[in-house]
Amino acid sequence: MTPISPHKPAHLCLLQSSLSYSHLAPSNPFLILAYDKIAVASHRLEPMRKGKRKKKPSPGSSQRERESQSHLLEQKENPNKNPHSFTERERHCDFCLERETKNDAVKMFRNQYDTDVTTWSPAGRLFQVEYAMEAVKQGSAAIGLRSKTHVVLACVNKANSELSSHQKKIFKVDDHIGVAIAGLTADGRVLSRYMRSEAINYNYTYESPLPVGRLVVQLADKAQVCTQRSWKRPYGVGLLVGGLDESGAHLYYNCPSGNYFEYQAFAIGSRSQAAKTYLERRFENFTGSTREDLIKDALIATRETLQGEKLRSSICTIAVVGVGEPFHILDQDTVQKLIDAFEIVQDEAPAAEPDAGAEPAAAAEEGEGSGAGADQAAVPEPDVAPMDI
Amino acid sequence: MESNQSKPGLLCNPEGSQRTLYPYVTGTSVVALKYKDGILMAADMGGSYGSTLRYKSVERMKPVGKHSLLGASGEISDFQELLRYLDELILYDNMWDDGNSLGPKEVHNYLTRVMYNRRNKFNPLWNSLVLGGVKKGQKYLGMVSMIGVNFEDNHVATGFGNHLARPILRDEWHENLTFEEGVKLLEKCMRVLLYRDRSAVNKLQISKITEEGVTISQPYSLKTFWGFSAFENPTLGAEGSW
Numbered sequence: 001m002t003p004i005s006p007h008k009p010a011h012l013c014l015l016q017s018s019l020s021y022s023h024l025a026p027s028n029p030f031l032i033l034a035y036d037k038i039a040v041a042s043h044r045l046e047p048m049r050k051g052k053r054k055k056k057p058s059p060g061s062s063q064r065e066r067e068s069q070s071h072l073l074e075q076k077e078n079p080n081k082n083p084h085s086f087t088e089r090e091r092h093c094d095f096c097l098e099r100e101t102k103n104d105a106v107k108m109f110r111n112q113y114d115t116d117v118t119t120w121s122p123a124g125r126l127f128q129v130e131y132a133m134e135a136v137k138q139g140s141a142a143i144g145l146r147s148k149t150h151v152v153l154a155c156v157n158k159a160n161s162e163l164s165s166h167q168k169k170i171f172k173v174d175d176h177i178g179v180a181i182a183g184l185t186a187d188g189r190v191l192s193r194y195m196r197s198e199a200i201n202y203n204y205t206y207e208s209p210l211p212v213g214r215l216v217v218q219l220a221d222k223a224q225v226c227t228q229r230s231w232k233r234p235y236g237v238g239l240l241v242g243g244l245d246e247s248g249a250h251l252y253y254n255c256p257s258g259n260y261f262e263y264q265a266f267a268i269g270s271r272s273q274a275a276k277t278y279l280e281r282r283f284e285n286f287t288g289s290t291r292e293d294l295i296k297d298a299l300i301a302t303r304e305t306l307q308g309e310k311l312r313s314s315i316c317t318i319a320v321v322g323v324g325e326p327f328h329i330l331d332q333d334t335v336q337k338l339i340d341a342f343e344i345v346q347d348e349a350p351a352a353e354p355d356a357g358a359e360p361a362a363a364a365e366e367g368e369g370s371g372a373g374a375d376q377a378a379v380p381e382p383d384v385a386p387m388d389i
Numbered sequence: 390m391e392s393n394q395s396k397p398g399l400l401c402n403p404e405g406s407q408r409t410l411y412p413y414v415t416g417t418s419v420v421a422l423k424y425k426d427g428i429l430m431a432a433d434m435g436g437s438y439g440s441t442l443r444y445k446s447v448e449r450m451k452p453v454g455k456h457s458l459l460g461a462s463g464e465i466s467d468f469q470e471l472l473r474y475l476d477e478l479i480l481y482d483n484m485w486d487d488g489n490s491l492g493p494k495e496v497h498n499y500l501t502r503v504m505y506n507r508r509n510k511f512n513p514l515w516n517s518l519v520l521g522g523v524k525k526g527q528k529y530l531g532m533v534s535m536i537g538v539n540f541e542d543n544h545v546a547t548g549f550g551n552h553l554a555r556p557i558l559r560d561e562w563h564e565n566l567t568f569e570e571g572v573k574l575l576e577k578c579m580r581v582l583l584y585r586d587r588s589a590v591n592k593l594q595i596s597k598i599t600e601e602g603v604t605i606s607q608p609y610s611l612k613t614f615w616g617f618s619a620f621e622n623p624t625l626g627a628e629g630s631w
Contacts, residue, residue, distance in 0.1 A: 205502050206495035213487045246525075247488045 108134065118230045128234060129227050132256035135236035139182035141272050141305040142169060144240040145265035145279065145298055146251040147289040150322035151242035153180040154298040156269075156305055157317050170319045174199040175326035176209045177243030178319050182269035183256075184236035191235060195219065212243035216252045216260050224258030238268045244321060267301060274304040291322060296342050299335075311339055408512040412464035414438055416449045417588045418550030419460040419519045420578045422562055423528050423543050424571035427599035428521030430460050431575040433583075434608055435590035442590055450596045452603040454479040457493040457522035458596060459500075462547040463535065464515035471514060474503060493522025493529035497539065505537030517547035523600050546578070549586040554578035568597070580611050 113119050114127035121127060142155040157166035170180045171192040177199060181188030198218060202210035219239065226232040239254040253268065254260045265283045267275035278301050286294065298318060303311040313335035321327035330338075414436045421430040436444030449468070450460040453475050461468040478499060482491045491499075497520040507513050513535045521530045531541040544558040557578050566574065575595060583589045591613065596605040 205499055206491065207498040208492070208495045211487065211489040213489065214485055217485075245489065 116230060117227055117233060126227060129257045132234035132236050133238075136183040136238035136256065136268055137270060137272075139185070139237070139269045140167075140169070141267060141269035141275060141302065142180040142182040142238075142240050143265075143267040143272070143275050143279075143298055143301045143305075144180060144242050144251045144253075144263070145283075145286055145294055145301070146242060146249045146263075147291075147294050148287050149249055150289075150291050150294055150320060150325070151178075151244070151249050151251055152294045152298040153178055153240060153242050153319045154302045155180050155182070155317050156302060157315055166315075170317050170329055171196075172319075172327050172329070173215070173241075173243070174203070174209060176245075176321060177212055177215065177241065178321055178327040179242070180240040180319070182238050182240075182272075187235045188237040188239065191219065191222075191237065191239060194222065195241075209244075211245050211247075212241060212250045212252065213245065213247075215243075216241055216254060219254050220258050220260040223254065223256060227256075227258055240266060240268060242321060243327070244323065249322070265297075265301075267305070269305075271305040271307060274307065275301040278304045291320065291325075295320065295330075295338060299339060299342065311343070312336070313339060408510075409464070409467070409515055412467075412515040414444065414465045415515075415588070416447060416462045416465055416468070417586055418546055418548040418554065418582055419449065419462050419517075420546040420550045420554045420558075420575060420582075421460065421519045421521050421530055421544065422558060422566070422571060422574065423521075423530050424566040424568060426568065427523045427528055427597060428458060428530055429568075429571045429575055429595065429597050430458055430519060430521055431579050431593060431595045432460050432462070433579070433590050433593040435588065435592070436465050437588045440587075442588065445590055445592060446608070448594070448605075450594060450605060452598070452605075453496055453520075453522075454482070454491055455602070456490065456524040456598075457496045457520060458598040458603055459496075460519040460521075460547075460596075461516045463517055467514040467516050471500070471503070471516065471518070475500075492524035492527075493520060493531070494524075496520060496522070497529070497531040497533065497541075500533050501537055501539040504533050504535060504539075508536045519545055519547060522598055526600065549582060549589075550578065553581050553585055557581065576611060580613070583611060583613065 108127075108131070111121065111127065113121035113125075114131065117126060117128035119126075119128075140156045140158055142153070144151065144153045146152070153170055155169045157169060159166040167185050169182070169185065169188070170178060171189075172178050173192065173195045177195070179188075179192055179195060181192070195215060198215055199210045202208070219241070223235055226234045234256040236256060238256065241250075241252045241254060243250055251263050251266065252260050253263055253266050264286055265279040267273075267279065279297075282297060286297070289297070295318060299311065299316070302316050306315075309315075313332045316335065317329060318335050318338075319327065319329040416436055417433065419430065419432040421428060423429075430450055432449040434445060434447050434449070435442055436447040438444075444465075447465060449462065449465075450458060451472055453459050459471075459475070461471070475496070478496075479491065482489075500518055500520060504514060504516075504518075515535050517535060518533045519530075520533070521528075523529070529541065530543065530545060531539060532545045532547065533539040544555070544562050546554045546558070558574070561574055561577075572595060579589075579593055583591055591610045592608050593611065594606050594608055596603065598604075
């Protein structure tokens with residue numbers, strides 16, 4: 001980037017950079033809380049970056065650079081406008097990353113500030129952290145809801161092939177805490193191990209269960225460290241932590257950015273928007289819900305994320321923790337019975353999507369009782385195309 | 390402290406040993422019991438320097454956080470160090486500011502860990518501790534010794550109190566003592582200790598902890614009776630030249 005662009009007056013740049021991020025709120029709530037709305041002067045910083053080994057563009061491409069810059073600004077001003085027709089996309093392929101999933105149409109553009117986690121963009125963003133949040137959206141859905149006395153965690157478990165087992169996405173941390181993950185499951189596993197270790201150490205010293213709120217803060221601080229070291233990368237996993245405290249039942253969401261929020265109900269991962277919409281309609285009743293109603297709501301929300309595919313206990317996992325009930329994962333038979341019970345009633349019509357293709361139902365998963373899903377596994381059903389795992 | 394462990398021949402070390410080998414200024418027994426609303430604890434205010442009753446205004450019971458009361462016998466300086474540890478513990482607990490707080494059970498267990506760890510390093514905190522408290526209606530009374538032995542009971546005592554006070558408590562303690570009954574029972578135990586324990590002084594405090602909080606009484610003395618006929622002419626049966 002030329003140090004001071006003669007084509008863009010400095011004061012104009014300042015104006016353009018100081019746009020607020022509030023319109024990005026629905027998909028990126030963390031931006032409101034984590035970043036200052038007032039951006040620093042962008043182009044004024046350029047001279048200081050001379051020494052860095054940023055690629056110097058050839059003279060002819062400065063036109064392109066300016067266009068891409070305007071692209072960035074276009075995105076901020078009008079996120080709904082799609083600047084990319086198919087032909088334009090080819091021209092700007094160096095600078096933008098567009099994900100083609102049905103629900104989450106977020107456009108992230110490549111830029112020169114996204115190589116390092118320790119590099120700020122002129123607009124005051126840490127792009128590596130934002131990309132880590134994107135990784136969470138790539139994982140399969142995880143849902144959590146809580147009432148006054150119980151917390152239910154549910155997740156969609158799809159195996160890569162019929163031959164393999166599915167990924168473990170729900171972990172017991174202690175008798176009173178459990179976590180569901182979405183994103184890079186390896187990172188999730190490591191963080192679960194950390195949580196278990198913290199819970200056990202606290203119990204050893206104080207003979208008392210670790211309060212969930214404190215565990216979540218420790219987790220968030222651990223994630224924050226990775227956003228501020230040049231030799232680390234942020235954890236690419238979002239965690240839904242559910243547990244019991246002396247102050248009641250709690251559900252928290254931990255981001256890769258190091259933020260955490262408490263929720264009545266939440267969903268993360270791919271196609272989670274459908275589940276969130278369902279939960280938003282119903283969450284006001286959750287506080288007083290019974291355990292059974294809560295589990296039913298979790299299953300229905302899970303079904304929403306499947307978008308037409310039949311909900312079977314072999315592709316989802318449910319875990320419960322409550323007063324007098326230690327954290328445990330429900331076994332397949334129980335879950336299948338619960339699914340059958342409410343599918344007969346069918347109070348909510350599932351989102352109707354045409355079947356995109358045929359795929360035999362997942363069967364013979366390692367360690368899973370295939371006999372439990374006997375009625376489905378025996379007859380391969382036409383399913384939608386396999387989703388990202 | 391740790392470096393002393395790795396050096397052989399501690400006595401050759403010009404700094405000398407840094408471990409606790411003997412207690413110097415010590416407090417005597419602490420007696421405590423559960424009653425209807427919480428815990429009652431009694432301790433006298435003496436600090437002995439060996440066999441001399443040197444300090445007579447030592448407070449051996451202190452509140453810890455919102456829910457607990459700690460009483461100690463043994464080395465007074467080690468008790469003060471423990472209070473500093475607990476101060477820091479409670480401070481960090483409060484700094485979380487999240488509606489959770491450490492109750493008597495948690496503090497008791499923390500103290501057990503501290504005492505046991507120090508014992509393992511051969512550098513004990515030379516105390517016997519009594520930890521009592523009430524949290525959310527649950528009464529808790531426990532004891533930790535200098536080697537990390539810990540237990541919970543309805544009535545506990547340290548030092549001489551184990552031998553002189555506990556038999557009385559075993560006979561006369563029952564559930565749901567009123568405050569007056571509890572105080573009377575404790576005073577009975579303290580009187581026996583005053584007569585029979587040579588390191589007891591006649592200046593004691595009684596403290597109580599309930600759901601509302603901690604109250605430590607002003608120091609006061611027990612009435613004693615020495616008018617036994619055998620004391621009137623002690624040398625009656627055995628005259629001697631001195």
